[in-house]
Amino acid sequence: MKAIAINGSPRKGWNTDLILQEALKGAADAGAEVEMIHLYDLNFTGCRSCFACKRKGAEPAKCFWKDDLSPVLDKILSADAVFFGTPIYFGEITSQMHALIERLSFILMTYDDYSKKLFHGKVNCGCFYTMNVPQEGYEKMYAARMRQSFAVLNKLNGEVVDYASCDTWQFTDYSKFQTAMFNEEHKRKMREEQFPKDLAAAYQIGQKLCGKE
Numbered sequence: 001m002k003a004i005a006i007n008g009s010p011r012k013g014w015n016t017d018l019i020l021q022e023a024l025k026g027a028a029d030a031g032a033e034v035e036m037i038h039l040y041d042l043n044f045t046g047c048r049s050c051f052a053c054k055r056k057g058a059e060p061a062k063c064f065w066k067d068d069l070s071p072v073l074d075k076i077l078s079a080d081a082v083f084f085g086t087p088i089y090f091g092e093i094t095s096q097m098h099a100l101i102e103r104l105s106f107i108l109m110t111y112d113d114y115s116k117k118l119f120h121g122k123v124n125c126g127c128f129y130t131m132n133v134p135q136e137g138y139e140k141m142y143a144a145r146m147r148q149s150f151a152v153l154n155k156l157n158g159e160v161v162d163y164a165s166c167d168t169w170q171f172t173d174y175s176k177f178q179t180a181m182f183n184e185e186h187k188r189k190m191r192e193e194q195f196p197k198d199l200a201a202a203y204q205i206g207q208k209l210c211g212k213e
């Protein structure tokens with residue numbers, strides 16, 4: 001069994017990365033071989049409209065553009081579980097994650113018939129979002145939008161689970177930054193009390209999506 005995590009945050013060792021590491025730990029404890037991929041380490045763009053994937057006789061669900069993302073797309077489609085992690089930037093997934101989703105979406109659709117399935121395997125997916133706003137803000141403003149951003153994952157024929165880690169700790173030392181909008185005490189409390197619960201939830205999701213309840 002293979003599980004991969006795809007970190008759509010530029011910050012290694014921060015909220016999104018830590019959540020994904022826990023999901024991978026859960027997957028590993030469920031018996032999976034695991035791998036972390038940091039999108040911001042890779043050199044790639046969104047879809048280049050080369051249309052190689054739309055040529056007659058082309059291998060289905062294959063991106064022929066050669067850059068650092070092409071092998072990642074292959075890995076997603078051959079994994080048993082994939083954990084996507086992204087901070088919310090201006091109400092959206094990050095630009096690198098968006099570029100990945102664009103590439104994945106295009107190889108999974110055909111101009112013959114939008115409803116035709118090109119992928120017949122099964123990949124379970126966990127989508128982890130981290131953000132500044134509290135849980136109510138996520139439910140109200142972002143939850144539906146995030147599901148829409150990752151809608152292509154429904155074409156992977158597996159389970160799709162969303163998890164939001166809200167009100168995250170953004171700076172090591174708030175006093176060094178202009179952050180009048182945030183209450184450091186409250187942020188610290190969230191970091192100490194809520195974030196460990198988010199990590200535990202990520203671990204459980206990692207296990208569950210790799211077949212261990």
Ligand SMILES: Cc1cc2nc3c(=O)[nH]c(=O)nc-3n(C[C@H](O)[C@H](O)[C@H](O)COP(=O)(O)O)c2cc1C
Pocket residue numbers: 009010011014015016017087088089090091092130131132133168169170
């Ligand atoms: C450019 C930028 C835009 C952001 N936009 C939002 C936003 O629209 N809503 C929100 O709740 N948090 C926003 N944030 C906060 C991050 O989503 C949040 O701190 C997240 O947990 C950071 O993830 P990381 O620690 O893995 O880098 C933004 C942060 C940055 C750097």
